[in-house]
Amino acid sequence: MDFSYSQKTIELQKKLTAFMKEFVYPNEKNYEEQVNAVTDRWAKVPEIIEQLKEKAREQGLWNLFLPESEYGAGLTNQEYAPLCEIMGRSPIGPEVFNCSAPDTGNMEVLVRYGTESQKKQWLEPLLDGKIRSCFAMTEPEVASSDATNIQSSIIRDGDEYVLNGRKWWTSGAGDPRCKIAIFMGKNDPDAPRYEQQSMILVPLDTPGVKIERVLSVFGYDHAPHGHAEITFDNVRVPVKNILWGEGKGFAIAQGRLGPGRIHHCMRLIGAAERALEQMCVRVQERTAFGKSLAEQGVVKEWIAESRIDIEQARLLTLKAAYMMDTVGNKEAKTEIAMIKVVAPNMALRVIDRSIQAFGGAGVSGDFTLAAQWASSRTLRLADGPDEVHRNQIARLELAKYAAQGKGK
Structure with a gap:
């Protein structure tokens, strides 16, 4: 195994390191001050983060995470590893380069399993950094370390699916830029164990979606990003929003x-x-x-x-x-x-x-x-x-x- 860095990675390492020193580290405090400067910390995104994102994009330090994809920088996982490490040195680093969770995982899902229509509607604005997303899988009522325990339901009704359930630790749902959730639930409890679940795209402004509260992590609420507990009460979304197909969750x-x-x-x-x-x-x-x-x-x-x-x-x-x-x-x-x-x-x-x-x-x-x-x-x-x-x-x-x- 050869773990030496490619020339492309070495050049990006230098650019990222210089960017972090010049722009990211000096603005960590500024970010926190802007978060805390407003009455409703969940309603406004700090201006500095959007300014830094624009600078990163101008320098070509954008969407580096997607391997073997027309949408990313064309880096392999091994090439991306040392770059992601540099971003991880700062709590605000990954978002600056549009490489933060859960958006990276959700974008990968859309790249791999999304239809052309789903990509156009949701992947492209995520890649542009215009919106953010969340991933609704974990549930408070079951041990979600075993994903087959999930009890939320996805039931087809004509040209729609009806969703019911309660999710929590839905990271990013508190962000005013968060527009779309990937929801995981059971569509067929009688199917083989690993074919009972499906995933579906749910716009957060859909009737029946309610953010109940934002949870803290060791006292940190991570505003305006946050980790939400959300209820889905008879939420109706079109059949076209299903990812890959029923039973593929x-x-x-x-x-x-x-x-x-x-x-x-x-x-x-x-x-x-x-x-x-x-x-x-x-x-x-x-x-x-x-x-x-x-x-x-x-x-x-x-x-x-x-x-x-x-x-x-x-x-x-x-x-x-x-x-x-x-x-x-x-x-x-x-x-x-x-x-x-x-x-x-x-x-x-x-x-x-x-x-x-x-x-x-x-x-x-x-x-x-x-x-x-x-x-x-x-x-x-x-x-x-x-x-x-x-x-x-x-x-x-x-x-x-x-x-x-x-x-x-």
């Missing part, structure tokens, strides 16, 4: 979550890398007990362990990306599952060490560490909890030796 979910998981891992590596960088600078500036923090043995251990952790996670992520590019997402499922366990836990360890080195400042809002830690912790749950991925890894590993065991 689970298959679409698996196809969507593969790239989504690896993108999360790439961004987590960037967050960890920045945390280590911040720690190394901080400990050389601070003195305690007669010498700099950098001279303390335990701090040196933190730094060394953090570098080791990051490099291991990066290599495993690159391997997963390489396999997705060469043998496909299905064959790379073990590697994808492994990085989904490794990357969030790695980021939590590295960011936690940096917080400890910063002392009280580390848990404040003066730096990005606390917010990045909270975000990283959610990713031990999002797109499947650690335990589900570990179970899959173990099953796949055991399968290799099943025949040997029977022969003894």
Whole structure:
């Protein structure tokens, strides 16, 4: 396996790094101030984010995430990995380049499974950054780590489908720019287990769609983006809004979550890398007990362990990306599952060490560490909890030796 970066990636790395230094990092505080400057934090998008998006687009740093697609930059997953890592260094970074979740996953779904009409109506404005989207899958009443548990319904009635159910952790639904949801529900409870579910496009202004509340994550509400709990009460949408076809929801979910998981891992590596960088600078500036923090043995251990952790996670992520590019997402499922366990836990360890080195400042809002830690912790749950991925890894590993065991 060759993990060296292509010339195209190297050039984009340089451009992205320069853009982040000149425009993104200096405006992180500005973004927060603009969010909090208005009475209704859910009604207005900070002007700075739209200004940064326009600058990124002008520089060709736009929609870099779609591999092998006429809509994206034509990068492979392996080529995109180090770029996504750079974006992940800032909480606002991915959105600036139109490469943030859940829009990336939803755009991939539309590219793969959408009709030409669906692409025209929803994919194109998403690619242009004119609207945003959300993904309504998780439900409060069932263990949604098993997607076959989902109870929301999609029932055909003539030329329409009628939707009923309650969803939560529908990230992005609070955003005033969010215009479309991908809704997952059961259309046939009697079908084979993995063919009971479907996915359908639901405009958020459809009668019967109601945002009940926006949930916080460790106290962060992430306005104006947010994570909503939504009820769908006899929501009617045209049959043409179905994605791929009835009974294809689970298959679409698996196809969507593969790239989504690896993108999360790439961004987590960037967050960890920045945390280590911040720690190394901080400990050389601070003195305690007669010498700099950098001279303390335990701090040196933190730094060394953090570098080791990051490099291991990066290599495993690159391997997963390489396999997705060469043998496909299905064959790379073990590697994808492994990085989904490794990357969030790695980021939590590295960011936690940096917080400890910063002392009280580390848990404040003066730096990005606390917010990045909270975000990283959610990713031990999002797109499947650690335990589900570990179970899959173990099953796949055991399968290799099943025949040997029977022969003894």
